[in-house]
Amino acid sequence: MPKQPFWKTTPLEAMTDEQWESLCDGCGKCCVYKIEDEDGELYQTDVCCQYFNADTCQCSDYENRLTLVPDCIQVTPKGAKEYEWLPNTCAYKLLAHGRDLPSWHPLVSGDPQSVHNENRSARNKVISEKRAGDLEDHVIAILIPDDPDSDPLSDFEADINPDNPSNQASKNSKK
Numbered sequence: 741m742p743k744q745p746f747w748k749t750t751p752l753e754a755m756t757d758e759q760w761e762s763l764c765d766g767c768g769k770c771c772v773y774k775i776e777d778e779d780g781e782l783y784q785t786d787v788c789c790q791y792f793n794a795d796t797c798q799c800s801d802y803e804n805r806l807t808l809v810p811d812c813i814q815v816t817p818k819g820a821k822e823y824e825w826l827p828n829t830c831a832y833k834l835l836a837h838g839r840d841l842p843s844w845h846p847l848v849s850g851d852p853q854s855v856h857n858e859n860r861s862a863r864n865k866v867i868s869e870k871r872a873g874d875l876e877d878h879v880i881a882i883l884i885p886d887d888p889d890s891d892p893l894s895d896f897e898a899d900i901n902p903d904n905p906s907n908q909a910s911k912n913s914k915k
């Protein structure tokens with residue numbers, strides 16, 4: 741019988757640091773803001789943290805992120821289960837809720853680019869908070885936390901026209 745991959749046999753709490761880190765698919769969607777209204781409804785925006793690099797889809801200062809952005813969250817096994825705002829495609833959330841990794845996850849595909857090639861990341865879809873203005877003006881869809889098919893940012897077709905002032909601003913804000 742073929743050996744099962746570690747994420748099918750090892751609980752999140754028991755993973756090594758290396759295994760845990762490798763679960764992150766690099767989608768960057770946790771660095772893109774959501775809004776919660778008074779009824780607890782969550783809305784996805786296309787506005788990202790000022791330290792998010794929308795080309796590489798990575799934090800531009802990962803080492804210092806928790807100091808630079810006090811709201812920046814370190815995902816933990818407990819948080820993976822409890823944070824409703826985490827993208828439904830987030831590998832930590834998927835596993836915490838007993839689901840499997842998708843075919844486009846780099847650990848499954850063997851290709852770090854598959855998350856981008858399959859349109860499952862925030863790459864080049866977002867505007868920096870430094871330039872965006874009011875978050876409320878950037879809502880793109882409702883985020884349904886317990887629906888694995890609710891993936892508004894992936895479904896969002898960003899206007900990548902370089903003449904669009906918003907996109908110009910986003911380019912200028914990258915680190």
Ligand code: SF4
Pocket residue numbers: 763764765766767768769770771815827829830831832
């Ligand atoms: S949403 Fe999850 S998988 Fe995607 S970058 Fe954030 S921690 Fe990694």
Ligand code: SF4
Pocket residue numbers: 770771789790791792793798799800801802805806808809812813
């Ligand atoms: S500081 Fe970095 S990791 Fe934290 S939200 Fe901003 S871009 Fe993402």
